[in-house]
Each structure stands twice: as C-alpha cells, then as structure tokens.
Amino acid sequence: MKSVHTLVKQTWAGLRVLLVMTVLLGILYPLAVWAVARIPGLESNAEGSVVTRNGQAVGSSLIGVDPVPADPAHDPWFHTRPSAVTPGMPSGASNKGPYNEDLVNAIRERRDVVARREGVSPGQVPPDAVTASGSGLDPAISVAYAELQAARVARNTGVPLDRVKQLIEQNTSGAGIGVPGVTVLPLNLAVQAAAGGAH
Secondary structure, X not given: OHHHHXXXXXXXXXXXXXXXXXXXXXXXXHHHHHHHHOOXXXXXXXOOOEEEEOOEEEEEXXXXXOOOOOOHHHOOOOOOOOOOOOOOOOOOOOOOOOOOHHHHHXXXXXXXXXXXXXXXXXXXXXXXXXXXXXXXXXXXXXXXXXXXXXXXXXXXXXXXXXXXXXXXXXXXXXXXXXXXXXXXXXXXXXXXXXXXXXX
C-alpha cells in the first residue's frame, strides 16, 4: 500500500513538473523571445533582415540568392558567388579541399560558364565568381566581379554603362571583410529602378 502511495505521489510530482516546464518553456519563453524581437532596432534582424520594395519582400540583405534570368541570352542581373548549399540544406561550405578533383572540375566549369556569359577569356574571371563562400550564401561579390558583369547588365537593361558603374560604386562597402565588396541585391534593385523597373 505504501509503494502505491509513493508511486502516486511521484507521478503527481512528475506531472506538476511537466506542466510547469510546459508553461515556462513552451509558452512564456517563446513569448518573451518574440516580445524582445519586437523592440525597435532589433525587429529587422529578428525577421531575417528582409529587404522590401513597394511593400513586398524582395530578399534579405544577409543572404545572397543568385537571380535566375528568364532569358539567359539577355541576362539583366548581377550574379552572386556560386552557392555551396543544396536545396533543403542549411547554409555551409562544401567541405572540399583545394586538391579535391570534384571541386577543381566544378571551378573549371564555372569559370567557363562565367567567361562565356560575360564575353571574356577564362583568365579574366575573378576567383569569387567561381568559388563559394564559407556560408555558401554570401550576399556580396568583389568589385572586380561586379565590374566584369557591368557591360552585360548595361547592354541588357539599356542603362548606360557609366551609370551602371556609378551604381556599383554606390553599393560598394566593406562587405568583403577588409576589402571592398558589392552587395548584389541592392545593386540589382538600383539597376532595375534605373532601367524603369522593366526587369
């Protein structure tokens, strides 16, 4: 009889702990985190640094997503670095070393694709055009890679080349960790605005 009483007592104590922890960690803690995320100045970071245009989300200032042209022969976009992220996976590097044959072949193929797209020799393609960043979702590219793409973007958008180069300069910051970098999303939005929003 005493063991049954002890079992009931322990079960009831366990249920009380479960209920208290459910309320604390399942309701109160998430609400507190949500409330802190609504403090002015933190909201943008908490929501993923979403970039909006005309009230609609167009991307994130922290995540680079390579735009896919509807017509590759008339590609109007600046492109990001290649992504090491496969669909459905979180950000991360490929984990392949410089002597990995698959990586070497992938870089060679990417260099040829970029050279054909930009109408230059493979030797003119900068390294960040063919290698992924550590996160695999870098929002910025080198100034050299942006300048390589300028002529194509100008040709396909109708925006004068000098104006495209000005927009590159206006969107250049220290995003490249110690070296200047060009953030691709705002640059593409600026070019799109200069072209009259046709793309």
